[in-house]
Amino acid sequence: MMNILQPVLAIKNVEKSFGRQQQTLPIIQNITLHVDHNEIVAVLGKSGSGKSTLLRIIAGLESPTSGSVLCNSLPVKGPCPDVSMVFQSFALFPWLTVSGNIAFGLEALGLPESEVKRRTVDMIDLIGLSGYANAWPRELSGGMKQRIGFARALAVEPTLLLLDEPFSALDIYSARKLRQELMHLWQQKTLKTQALVLVTHNVEEAVMLCDRVLLMTGNPGTLTDNFHIGIPREQRNSDNTQPLIELISRTLTQKIATTSH
Numbered sequence: 001m002m003n004i005l006q007p008v009l010a011i012k013n014v015e016k017s018f019g020r021q022q023q024t025l026p027i028i029q030n031i032t033l034h035v036d037h038n039e040i041v042a043v044l045g046k047s048g049s050g051k052s053t054l055l056r057i058i059a060g061l062e063s064p065t066s067g068s069v070l071c072n073s074l075p076v077k078g079p080c081p082d083v084s085m086v087f088q089s090f091a092l093f094p095w096l097t098v099s100g101n102i103a104f105g106l107e108a109l110g111l112p113e114s115e116v117k118r119r120t121v122d123m124i125d126l127i128g129l130s131g132y133a134n135a136w137p138r139e140l141s142g143g144m145k146q147r148i149g150f151a152r153a154l155a156v157e158p159t160l161l162l163l164d165e166p167f168s169a170l171d172i173y174s175a176r177k178l179r180q181e182l183m184h185l186w187q188q189k190t191l192k193t194q195a196l197v198l199v200t201h202n203v204e205e206a207v208m209l210c211d212r213v214l215l216m217t218g219n220p221g222t223l224t225d226n227f228h229i230g231i232p233r234e235q236r237n238s239d240n241t242q243p244l245i246e247l248i249s250r251t252l253t254q255k256i257a258t259t260s261h
């Protein structure tokens with residue numbers, strides 16, 4: 001049962017170090033963060049500041065050295081259907097067709113075959129892959145491959161969707177189209193997903209898509225700044241808000257440039 005009074009994601013005092021015994025190196029520390037229902041939050045920061053590490057911990061793909069991660073008030077102890085992720089590199093299974101890639105996570109959940117089929121077909125329609133169900137990933141463009149990445153992640157109906165630079169391997173037109181379509185689905189409340197966390201190097205993308213932007217800085221990385229964008233999402237494409245969006249983007253870019261990593 002969903003409790004909208006509880007944050008979708010609650011991270012408390014998370015630290016992650018890599019290495020063994022005396023040789024450990026802290027990568028991120030002191031990370032405390034709440035993401036609420038209906039929120040889209042971006043994490044920006046220089047290369048190597050630990051953004052992907054944080055995302056992988058939230059996804060249950062890495063465990064924190066200390067601290068806690070709760071999704072829907074339940075501890076994240078490993079990969080779980082409440083949280084799924086879209087990767088920059090698509091991370092598709094080349095030996096499976098488009099349908100097979102999307103069905104994979106549903107089968108892993110142990111859903112009945114008819115339900116797997118229904119959800120796969122629905123996702124193929126929703127994410128703009130109609131006509132490609134039996135195609136192989138290698139036959140498709142980057143934009144179409146990433147559609148499979150989104151369809152696979154969304155098919156399990158995660159409460160929280162994590163996006164690790166999902167548009168940065170695409171050409172600008174495919175990236176723009178996919179961003180717009182994702183935002184349309186989000187605005188229409190077509191998705192069961194309650195919150196998104198986006199890691200990106202594209203400051204303007206973060207400002208256009210997100211409610212809040214967090215900056216990760218320092219070595220080890222910590223979350224140092226929390227900006228509320230404050231422009232209603234439906235006004236962000238209008239000419240009137242362009243100067244403000246550019247100003248916010250410039251300010252954030254300067255802030256990142258002057259921070260240490």
Ligand SMILES: Nc1ncnc2c1ncn2[C@@H]1O[C@H](COP(=O)(O)OP(=O)(O)OP(=O)(O)O)[C@@H](O)[C@H]1O
Nearest residue numbers: 018019027045046047048049050051052053054201
């Ligand atoms: N499994 C690992 N073992 C050892 N070090 C690691 C491991 N994973 C990440 N690191 C180190 O942690 C640091 C942060 O990496 P991470 O990929 O989280 O940064 P990032 O901010 O996402 O960078 P980018 O923007 O370039 O993707 C890097 O110095 C990286 O080498």
